Amino acid sequence: MLTATLLTDFGLADTFIAQMKGVMLSINPEITIVDITHSIEPYNIRHGAVALGMSYKYFPDGTIHIAVVDPGVGSSRRAIAVDTGKYILIGPDNGIFSLIYAENKTTVYHITDTRCYRNPTGATFHGRDVFAPTAALISKGLRLEEVGLPIGDYQSFDITPPSRTGDNTITGEVLYIDRFGNIITNITAAFITGCGFKLNGRLVPLKESYTQGIDGHLHALINSDGYLELFVKQGSASRNVQAVTRSGDKIALELSD
Numbered sequence: 001m002l003t004a005t006l007l008t009d010f011g012l013a014d015t016f017i018a019q020m021k022g023v024m025l026s027i028n029p030e031i032t033i034v035d036i037t038h039s040i041e042p043y044n045i046r047h048g049a050v051a052l053g054m055s056y057k058y059f060p061d062g063t064i065h066i067a068v069v070d071p072g073v074g075s076s077r078r079a080i081a082v083d084t085g086k087y088i089l090i091g092p093d094n095g096i097f098s099l100i101y102a103e104n105k106t107t108v109y110h111i112t113d114t115r116c117y118r119n120p121t122g123a124t125f126h127g128r129d130v131f132a133p134t135a136a137l138i139s140k141g142l143r144l145e146e147v148g149l150p151i152g153d154y155q156s157f158d159i160t161p162p163s164r165t166g167d168n169t170i171t172g173e174v175l176y177i178d179r180f181g182n183i184i185t186n187i188t189a190a191f192i193t194g195c196g197f198k199l200n201g202r203l204v205p206l207k208e209s210y211t212q213g214i215d216g217h218l219h220a221l222i223n224s225d226g227y228l229e230l231f232v233k234q235g236s237a238s239r240n241v242q243a244v245t246r247s248g249d250k251i252a253l254e255l256s257d
Contacts, residue, residue: 002139003032004064007052008127009040016125020066020132023118027136034059039179043071045095046157047247050175053099054225056087064135066127067091074123079111079130080154083144090131090138098156112148162187168255170197175227176247181236185251187228196220198254199241204230 004024010016021033036055040048048069056065070077070092078093084104089097090111100106116134134147162172162185172187196205197220206220213219213233218240223229230237 002028002030002062002064003034003060004066004135004139005034005036005056005059006038006066006068007036007040007048007055008038008068009042009044009048010038010068010127012038016127019125019128023128023132024136024139027133028139031136031139036065040069041246043069044247045069045071047176049096049098049157050159050247052089052096053103054175056089056100059087061086063087064138065089066131066135067096068127068131069096070094070126073126078151078154079116079126079134080151081109081111081134081138081144081147083107083109088135088138088144090135092126093155095155095157097154099159101154101156102158107144108151108154109144110148110151113146115142116147159186162191164191170253170255172228172251172253174247174249174251177238181232181238181240183230183237183241183251184223184225185228185230187251187253188226189222189228192222192228192255194255197256199230199251203256204253 017038024031037051048067052067065087068091072094080093082089082097084106089100111134118129118133121129160173162170164170170187170191172185175184175186177183196203204218204220207213210231210233215233216235218232218237220228220230232240
C-alpha cells in the first residue's frame with residue numbers, strides 16, 4: 001500500500017489538512033496518509049526544509065512526501081515534483097527541498113499537466129488544488145515524466161557547515177527549535193571535545209541525557225540524530241538563550257576543558 005506524507009505550516013485549528021486529505025482520498029482511496037508535522041513556523045521555509053530533511057528517509061521506498069510552506073503561493077513560483085530514485089517529493093519551488101538536493105541525485109519536474117490541477121484552481125491553496133492531486137495521481141500510476149518537463153534552475157539554499165576558528169571556537173547554526181524549547185544545532189559530536197563549552201560567556205556542561213541536567217540550568221547533549229542540542233531540564237533552552245530565536249540563527253561556542 002502506497003504511503004504519502006504531509007508536512008506544512010498550516011497548524012491544526014483550520015480545515016486545510018482535511019481538505020488536502022479529502023482530495024487525495026477522492027482520487028485514490030487506497031493511499032495511506034501520514035502527518036509528519038503541521039507545526040512548522042509560519043512562512044519559515046528553512047524550518048520546513050530542515051524538518052523534512054530529518055524525516056523523509058525513515059519512510060519506505062516509494063513514499064511520496066508533500067511539503068507545503070508556501071508564502072509565495074499565487075505568485076510566479078513553480079510547483080515541482082522531485083525524484084530521488086527512492087522517494088518523490090511534491091511542493092513549491094522555494095527551497096523547501098534543499099536538504100534533499102544536498103543528499104541525493106535528483107530530477108526535478110515543473111508540474112504543468114492540467115490533470116494535476118483541480119478545476120477551478122484557487123490562487124491561495126495550491127496544497128489542496130495542485131500538490132494533493134498530483135501526489136494522488138502519481139500514487140495511481142501517473143509517471144513523473146507526464147507531470148511536466150525537467151528543470152535545472154530550481155531554488156535551493158545552503159546550510160553553512162560548522163567550522164572551527166583557532167583551537168577552541170566553533171561556529172554553527174540553529175537547525176530548528178522544537179516544541180520543548182530545545183535548540184538543535186548543525187554542530188556534530190566530532191567538533192565537541194571535553195565536558196562542556198561556553199556560550200556568550202556562560203558555561204554549558206555537556207550531558208548524556210536530559211535526566212542528567214539540573215532544573216533551570218542550560219546544558220547540552222548530542223541527540224539521537226548526532227547533533228549538538230541545548231536544553232534545560234523540564235524547561236526551555238530557547239527562552240534561556242534569548243539571542244537564539246529561530247532556524248538559521250548563528251551560534252558560537254567556546255570550548256572549555
